[in-house]
Amino acid sequence: MQNNPGTYAPFGILSARYKSSSATVTLPDGRPLDVSIFYHATNDLNLAHFDSVLQDGLQYYSRNFGPYPFPRLTLMETPVYGPFSVAMQGEIGLIENIGGWNADLRGNSKADYPYYNAAVVLAGQWWGQQLAPNNAKSSPVITKGLAVYSALQLLRQYHGKDAVTPFLEDLQRTYGWGHRTDFDGEHDLLHANKPHLWEAKAPLLLYNLAEHIGADSVNAALRDFLQQWKFRSDSPYAGVADLYKCLQKHTPGYAKDYLKNAWETSTPLSELKPPVSSLNLTKKQALCRDRGP
Known part of the structure; x- marks a missing residue:
C-alpha cells in the first residue's frame, strides 16, 4: 500500500x-x-x-x-x-x-x-492510473478522451483502418446527438463540460489530427504530456490546457490553425476545415501552373 x-x-x-x-x-x-x-x-x-x-x-x-x-x-x-x-x-x-x-x-x-x-x-x-488530472470540469477529456483515442489507434494498428470505421461512426453519432441537444451552447474543448465533448469530440479530433500530421506526431505529444505529469503527489495536476500545449508543440505549422479551431473554438466537427500540408499545396500549385490560367 x-x-x-x-x-x-x-x-x-x-x-x-x-x-x-x-x-x-x-x-x-x-x-x-x-x-x-x-x-x-x-x-x-x-x-x-x-x-x-x-x-x-x-x-x-x-x-x-x-x-x-x-x-x-x-x-x-x-x-x-x-x-x-x-x-x-x-x-x-x-x-x-x-x-x-x-x-x-x-x-x-x-x-x-x-x-x-x-x-x-x-x-x-496510462490515462488515469499514471496521470491523474485536476478537478476541472474539462478533465475527462484526459481520462476518457485520450483512452478512446488510444483504443482507436490500437485497433487500427493491429486490425487495419476498416476495423476502426464502425467505432468512428458511433462516436460521430454520439457527438451529433450531444451537439444537437446541447441547449446551453457547446463549449470549446479547453472548457468541455459534457460527455459528448469528453468522450466523442475529443477523440475524434485527435484521430482526425493524426490523419493529417501522422499518428506518430500525436502519440509523441501524448507521451510528452504523460512524462511531464504522471504520478504527481501534490498540486498542480494536469489540465486540458497542459495537454493542448503538448499538442501545439508537436503540430507542424500547416496544421496549427486546424488545431486552434478544433480546441479553442466550439466549431462543430462538420464545419472544421482540414489543414493542407505544404507538400499537397505544392502539388496543387504545380497542377494549376501546368493547366495554365
Whole structure:
C-alpha cells in the first residue's frame, strides 16, 4: 500500500466465483509481466479476443506513451448491474453484457467491440492510473478522451483502418446527438463540460489530427504530456490546457490553425476545415501552373 496515495488508489477488490486464465507477456523494455483474466465460468466465448487486446495494448501503449509501470495486469468480468468498467492500478474490469464476453462475432460485418471496449479500459492504465488530472470540469477529456483515442489507434494498428470505421461512426453519432441537444451552447474543448465533448469530440479530433500530421506526431505529444505529469503527489495536476500545449508543440505549422479551431473554438466537427500540408499545396500549385490560367 502507498503511504500517501493522494488521487491514486492503491488497489481494488472484486469478489466472485471466477475461473481464470493467465499468461506471461514480455514488454517492450524486456520485462516479463503476468497477465490474468477472471471471468464467469460460462462466459468464455471471447477470451481469445481479450487475451489478444491485452497483449497488443501492452505493446502499443508502452511503445507510444511510456512503459507499463505496474507489477501485473488483471482483467475481470463485472456483473450486469455494473459498473460498466473498473480501473485501478494493474486491475481493469469490464461488464458482462455489453462488454462482449459472450458476443457472437461470426460474420465479416461484425465490429469487434469486445476488443475495442477492453482497449479503452486498458488505456486507462496510462490515462488515469499514471496521470491523474485536476478537478476541472474539462478533465475527462484526459481520462476518457485520450483512452478512446488510444483504443482507436490500437485497433487500427493491429486490425487495419476498416476495423476502426464502425467505432468512428458511433462516436460521430454520439457527438451529433450531444451537439444537437446541447441547449446551453457547446463549449470549446479547453472548457468541455459534457460527455459528448469528453468522450466523442475529443477523440475524434485527435484521430482526425493524426490523419493529417501522422499518428506518430500525436502519440509523441501524448507521451510528452504523460512524462511531464504522471504520478504527481501534490498540486498542480494536469489540465486540458497542459495537454493542448503538448499538442501545439508537436503540430507542424500547416496544421496549427486546424488545431486552434478544433480546441479553442466550439466549431462543430462538420464545419472544421482540414489543414493542407505544404507538400499537397505544392502539388496543387504545380497542377494549376501546368493547366495554365
